[in-house]
Amino acid sequence: MIVTFDGPLAASAYELLGVATTVSDDELRRAYRLRLRQTHPDTGGDAALFIRVQRAWEQIGSSEARAAYDRGRDTGGQWASAPTTRAWTGTRPRTTSYGQAGAWRRRRYREMLRAHLGRELTDAEAHDPAIVRAAPWEVRRLLADALAEEATASAIDGLGIGFTAWHDVDCGVAWGDPDAADASVTGGGAILKLDHVVLAPSGLYGLMSEDFGGDVRFRQGEVIGATVGASTPIADLLTRMRVISRAARVRFGGAILILPDEDLHDAVASLGRVRSIPVTVVRRSALRTVLRNGAPGARMLGGNEVFDVRTRLTQAVRVLTE
Structure with a gap:
């Protein structure tokens, strides 16, 4: 069961x-x-x-x-911190991965929850449903997104040896934006990150894992809904992809937003091209299929190009948590 x-x-x-x-x-x-x-x-x-x-x-x-x-x-055991190294029970080699998905947001969650309650918490207390449910929305959102990132990383792990993934990718500091949803204020700026970068035989993708706690819709290439509020996940994803693209001198073939299965009506929803990048929103259960077969409209990579892109990313990408 x-x-x-x-x-x-x-x-x-x-x-x-x-x-x-x-x-x-x-x-x-x-x-x-x-x-x-x-x-x-x-x-x-x-x-x-x-x-x-x-x-x-x-x-x-x-x-x-x-x-x-x-x-x-x-x-609250279902929300407890994931192990640094995830156990793998598959029969074939796992995806080559760098960074620890969800770790950065978990750390921010604990910091904000401690500030909210005014005291230190044990791990059990930090994931106690009564404490979590009573916390402000922005605090609970950090934990929800950390769990979403960990679930995405688990799905990516099973793709196999032909795939490479970078989690919690550092996109630098956005000055003058200390109120960003995933901000960690540093000298007046907010640290920005890209949840996942995945290099697949089908292309190079920037991924963002989200959990808004409710159903979503789409309007003019952006996600909307009662629980989405004023956030702009697609715009944020594309902005952070552009930072990595420039730093590594690579060209992304597509952008993918991953949501919990119950929050998305269709398994795969193509939003067309947004800022010239094909954008796809997928249920978490459909992610592996999309990455294996290619997202709608995404640019495929040639054989030699895959090796070149992997080398450039390995040299340029910095993850927030090893």
Whole structure:
């Protein structure tokens, strides 16, 4: 049985079904049926919410699933820090990777949570669901994005020896922007980073892993939605790719934004060319397929070019966390 958990920004399975955590199994079943009727698209409900209600039932609808879900929800173990070196159980060589995905945002999360609470926290406290849920949105967002980056890195790890990935890539300092979502103020500026750079046989890609805690839409080459707010993830991704492109003297073939499966209606959504770069938004479960086959409209690399690009990136790219 595969147990999935809610992200730091998402409503819990109990909240989606509109019940308390102490509800009986019979009451839970009745609540689920009611929520299905309320959210069904054929009766005027919201299709995205309808899917979330079904997922919530998968998480806690059986006694076994509910017990496993409650164990993770109560301990916060699903949000605990990932190991520096991820265990690999595949039968073929893993992707060559540099940097530690999610580490920079986890560090910022702990710093901001400590500042918010005014005290030091143990690792268990920092991932206690009660403490996390009570933290300000911007603090929870850091943890959510760290988890998203780690999940993306795990997917990339399984691509194999023909792929190379750089995680938590340093893009320098953006002066005068200390309020950036992933800012770490340094002398009046904000450290900017690119979540992932992936060199694949299908091309060179800049990737950003996000979790907005809700459904998203697209308008004029940008992500919008109730939980997205004023942030501009596509513009930010392309800006940071440009920094790396200039530093390493390489040309990116495409930009990819990765979102949790439940936040995206289609597995793969092409936004066309934005600032002359093909942009694709994908569900996390579809990422490997896109990287293997190539993103829509992305520029393919020739055989010799792959080696040249890898050399240039290896010499120029600096990761924030080894």
